[in-house]
Amino acid sequence: MATYEIMLPGKVCFGVGSLDIIGDEANRLGAKHALIVTDPGVYKAGPVDPVKTKLSRAKVSVDVFSKAEPEPTLLKLDAAAEELSQGSYDLLVGVGGGSSIDTAKGLSVLLAHGGKGRDYIGINKVPGPGIPLFTIPTTAGTGSEVTKAAVFDEPETHSKLGIQSPFILARLAIVDPTLTYGCPPKLTANTGIDALAHAIEAYTSIKASTFTDALQLEAMRLIVGNLRAVVKDGSDKEARNHMAEGALFGGFGIAHAGGAAAHALSYPLGSRFHNPHGLLVGLLLPHVMEYNLPANLPKYAKIAQMLGVETQGLSPQEAAELGITAVRALAADIGIPLRVRDIGVPREALEELAGATMSVTRLLANNPKQLTLDDVRHIWENAW
Ligand SMILES: [Fe+2]
Known part of the structure; x- marks a missing residue:
């Protein structure tokens, strides 16, 4: 242990x-x-x-x-x-x-x-x-x-x-x-998906512990159960309260297990193509999950469960893949772009972005899969 x-x-x-x-x-x-x-x-x-x-x-x-x-x-x-x-x-x-x-x-x-x-x-x-x-x-x-x-x-x-x-x-x-309660819908969406990314990245981080896992599973449940509601209707106080608690738990997660590759990729992207942090992390999250999936299949299958996917009778691989589909669907429903090109990034920028990502060692070190420059290039290419 x-x-x-x-x-x-x-x-x-x-x-x-x-x-x-x-x-x-x-x-x-x-x-x-x-x-x-x-x-x-x-x-x-x-x-x-x-x-x-x-x-x-x-x-x-x-x-x-x-x-x-x-x-x-x-x-x-x-x-x-x-x-x-x-x-x-x-x-x-x-x-x-x-x-x-x-x-x-x-x-x-x-x-x-x-x-x-x-x-x-x-x-x-x-x-x-x-x-x-x-x-x-x-x-x-x-x-x-x-x-x-x-x-x-x-x-x-x-x-x-x-x-x-x-x-x-x-x-x-x-x-x-x-x-x-007064947070406008776009900001609510961007920050809410960031909170989900904190929960998922901390849960799958190599620094995850039983302490962080317990909190991150609950964070995912709270966020996925309430994020659509608060974006659609900001006056839904109960949903707002649950989101605030889910985000706090996600904070405990990144404080102890750290963010990982979705956050690492978002940094060079954010400094070159200015967009809100949460929007970029939310956009990158499913692409990074896809790449990371083989590194910890049981955890990615568990994520699917927490996101409300019916996983009974599915193999861990099938469940884990449906978890990523659920993250994509949530992101799309709250207006997060799904591809890097959707925010105006030209394909020619990918090589520089990949190189710059490799210097975000503090976060890459937490990623469940140790990523080489070639891995990072692939993620950028898939996300584009
Ligand atoms: Fe974040």
Whole structure:
């Protein structure tokens, strides 16, 4: 039996109304001056208001930085740190999707230790605790609220680089599904399929454990049972609540077993052909599953079961293949493109994409099948 370790934020609070604890938790830390880090879209849509109000009621003064951008770059992170360096904040609160939360993680390091974002790229490069961080997702997808990684784009090299350190784990992650109720359909679809990819990639990762497996199977069931519903009707609160919990479980999965090849392929694609992270991962997921399938047939057959496929009387191969069909059908139903060419990528770009994928070693290392450059070329070709 494999050994495993579990590394989570100091506290994780899930449930409708869980945001209510934020004031007490900020007081418990002795916080006096908080900075909410969010993006312009989330700021306009409203979920920042209750966070601000509850902190103010707890006598914590609050500033808002609302310039986090989708697919944040290291340059923008450095600029934000420079702009905020005189703020003397004792609490950062990331409110939004993965980009806002990752920006908040980066700022927690830079405002505490100085330097540039580039200095902390890699594993365990952060020298000590950052400014205490609360993470509050407003989409059901990212998982970043519970991970010890923050990903930044470096446009000059077309690469996505990660700060990975236990020191960027949140003191508190609050997953209150009510904050996702207003999430528009496209964003709901993109982030929801990302959550499914987290569950499937973590479940089939070579770092998977009994701990992550238990959570990922439940994540798949929750996501597949509710994703179509929330995209079709965003006011379906019960479905939203289940999606938020499924996405949180997916987050526990990537935090401990990691993402794998679908995420690895999405990084060079995202830096060259800008599209939302979830959309790209969702597009690539069935193609990667197809390629990975022989590496762990029993697990891919189990995935089919969790996705609602009637597998009785089928061989593991047949069941596993139907699982991939189910992922494709779900992606198509919620408007995720199925082929790389559908998002305007020319065939000539595939060779460069394949080469760049090979440098995403951190994620490829988790893949159930160890992929050579030729394997990766094939996946890109099939996905095109
Ligand atoms: Fe993801």
